[in-house]
Amino acid sequence: MNEDSDSNDETPAPVARPPKSEQEPASSELVEIAPNIVRMQLPIDMPGLGHVNCYILEDDRGLALVDPGLPDETSFRTLSDRLASFGASVQNVHTVIVTHSHPDHFGGYRHIANATDDVALITHESFRDRMKMDEMRENLDFDSLEPSTMTIEELREAFKRSTPWGKQFSPPDMALERFQRHGRESFASFRLPEPTQRVSDGTVIELAGREWVSVHTPGHTADHLCLYDPGEKVMLSGDHVLPSITPHIGGITPQQDPLAEFFNSLDRMHEFNDVELVLPAHGKLFSDLPGRADDIKEHHVERLDAIREIADEIGEADVNSYMQRLFRERSWGEMAESETYAHLEHLRIMGDAVAGESAGLRTYAPA
Ligand SMILES: [Zn+2]
DSSP states (O other), X not given: OOOOOOOOOOSOOOSXXXXXXXXXXXXXXXXXXXXXEEEEEEEEEETTEEEEEEEEEEETTEEEEXXXXXXXXXXXXXXXXXXXXXXXXXXXXXXXXXXXXXXXXXXXXXXXXXHSSOOEEEEETTTTOSOHHHHHHHHSOGGGOOTTTSOHHHHHHHTOEEOTTSOEEOOOHHHHHHHHHHHHHHHHTTSOOOOSEEEOTTOEEEETTXXXXXXXXXXXXXXXXXXXXXXXXXXXXXXXXXXXXXXXXXXXXXXXXXXXXHHHXXXXXXXXXXXXXXXXXXXXXXXXXXXXXXXXXXXXXXXXXXXXXXXXXXXXXXXXXXXHHXXXXXXXXXXXXXXXXXXXXXXXXXXXXXXXXXTTEEEEEXX
């Protein structure tokens, strides 16, 4: 039941390429990376991702955690074990900061809040606005569902939704089977928690014994937040800037042109060219923040060029037809369609493509 997957770079690659650091399994090692900042890794199993980096920020009040992993029990058990090896426990956590509204980032908060009396949750102010899918879940008559007795077909029907490009999708059978097995509770844990503090761009937050500045970076999601520490020249970059993969930019979002917003948020990284250490939510630490942001932008500029060429070749076509030309077959599916749609919409808004409709599906042609 998971929409977050930071899709891989889809350019053709040699057969035996080394695994990207984002794909490596979670390490049990705790690594001190700056004064009062320790990195732990929590296991996740999502397309292209092997772990999430959860950062411990320590101060005299206790611990703050950035992105405490997936909502499942295994992730929370691992988090508790890692804290124990750090000589601490969940009870020491006073604050959770969530960089954006995807389950591998916010999921662990609910367990921490259940185990601790008073834990703050800090997010961007637009947290919760993010995807129509969540609105769909809210509209779903959740209490009338009896997952354990429903057939997969009935569940598929209940969770069916239409995309902005006219297609009908329902969650994969694997997710539905998991829902059947674990019931409503497990599904409820994927619902977004309510933040105790919502911050905007430029809010100063005191953590790890020093002041951080929140940086709103919409694109991957509308509510994505980075945290900048001008003292130690550190940036917590979430999924906005990752070391070797490009974050998924989907078209199912409240943003009108998520790709344009992502470009702006990438360009903004030049404002922070004094940053010496970037702490991403997946993969290894890196240092060249503006350089990496430029590379990611370049990747999307190339994808836009590729779509222009495809449009010249195939003429008016639906989103799926563009997707089949743009992505390798193993990546075909809703996420690839959603990303293709985001790029096509960007071209349309820039005046390089025109939208139409055929057989109930949205189509695009060269302008
Ligand atoms: Zn993520």
